[in-house]
Amino acid sequence: xxxxxxxxxxxxxxxxxxxxxxxxxxxxxxxxxxxxxxxxxxxxxxxxxxxxxxxxxxxxxxxxxxxxxxxxxxxxxxxxxxxxxxxxxxxxxxxxxxxxxxxxxxxxxxxx
Amino acid sequence: xxxxxxxxxxxxxxxxxxxxxxxxxxxxxxxxxxxxxxxxxxxxxxxxxxxxxxxxxxxxxxxxxxxxxxxxxxxxxxxxxxxxxxxxxxxxxxxxxxxxxxxxxxxxxxxxxxxxx
Numbered sequence: 001x002x003x004x005x006x007x008x009x010x011x012x013x014x015x016x017x018x019x020x021x022x023x024x025x026x027x028x029x030x031x032x033x034x035x036x037x038x039x040x041x042x043x044x045x046x047x048x049x050x051x052x053x054x055x056x057x058x059x060x061x062x063x064x065x066x067x068x069x070x071x072x073x074x075x076x077x078x079x080x081x082x083x084x085x086x087x088x089x090x091x092x093x094x095x096x097x098x099x100x101x102x103x104x105x106x107x108x109x110x111x112x
Numbered sequence: 113x114x115x116x117x118x119x120x121x122x123x124x125x126x127x128x129x130x131x132x133x134x135x136x137x138x139x140x141x142x143x144x145x146x147x148x149x150x151x152x153x154x155x156x157x158x159x160x161x162x163x164x165x166x167x168x169x170x171x172x173x174x175x176x177x178x179x180x181x182x183x184x185x186x187x188x189x190x191x192x193x194x195x196x197x198x199x200x201x202x203x204x205x206x207x208x209x210x211x212x213x214x215x216x217x218x219x220x221x222x223x224x225x226x227x228x229x
Contacts, residue, residue, distance in 0.1 A: 031213075040223075041223070042202050043220050050215060090216070098206075098214060098216065099170075100145070102156075104154060
């Protein structure tokens with residue numbers, strides 16, 4: 001069973017601070033996605049990373065895929081209250097089987 | 113236009129009843145999924161269909177039966193509901209590229225919150 005552990009589980013910070021969320025596994029993934037979920041809604045795709053070592057930026061969000069494609073990080077610069085939500089990483093298994101496994105989630109609260 | 117839509121959004125029912133949740137996507141995707149999100153917000157895959165064919169069945173009790181009449185629809189029927197079935201059920205669709213590898217990007221519906229009393 002492929003497990004994706006996210007840390008921290010909860011994060012409460014002041015507006016303007018920086019933060020990093022980690023997504024770790026012992027399994028190799030073909031690709032990895034990050035999603036944000038707000039209360040009462042479904043997860044919304046933020047980014048997909050495919051190549052080991054790949055870095056993608058989405059405004060104040062920076063995503064990195066580990067060299068071995070087993071882990072990823074999400075860094076937010078100058079967090080805003082609108083960044084508040086549940087952040088989920090998800091990995092596509094590398095065995096040619098279309099299974100997308102989700103991480104344990106990081107709940108972020110940005111206080112104005 | 114709603115891309116992935118689920119009905120109903122809320123469902124409250126008694127233990128032992130049978131209920132269905134419907135899902136439709138207008139994105140033209142070939143692959144659809146059902147996920148269950150528990151009270152700790154963990155999303156667990158249940159089923160995956162590719163062009164109406166079941167390709168993933170993640171050790172889900174036989175009381176759960178998915179049906180895909182066409183590639184735009186994936187419904188979930190649950191028999192003999194139990195207290196532990198209470199959760200939010202998410203439908204998602206995923207594009208299969210004409211070129212290049214499948215990346216597993218998911219587009220989710222708003223979820224159907226099932227409460228079993």
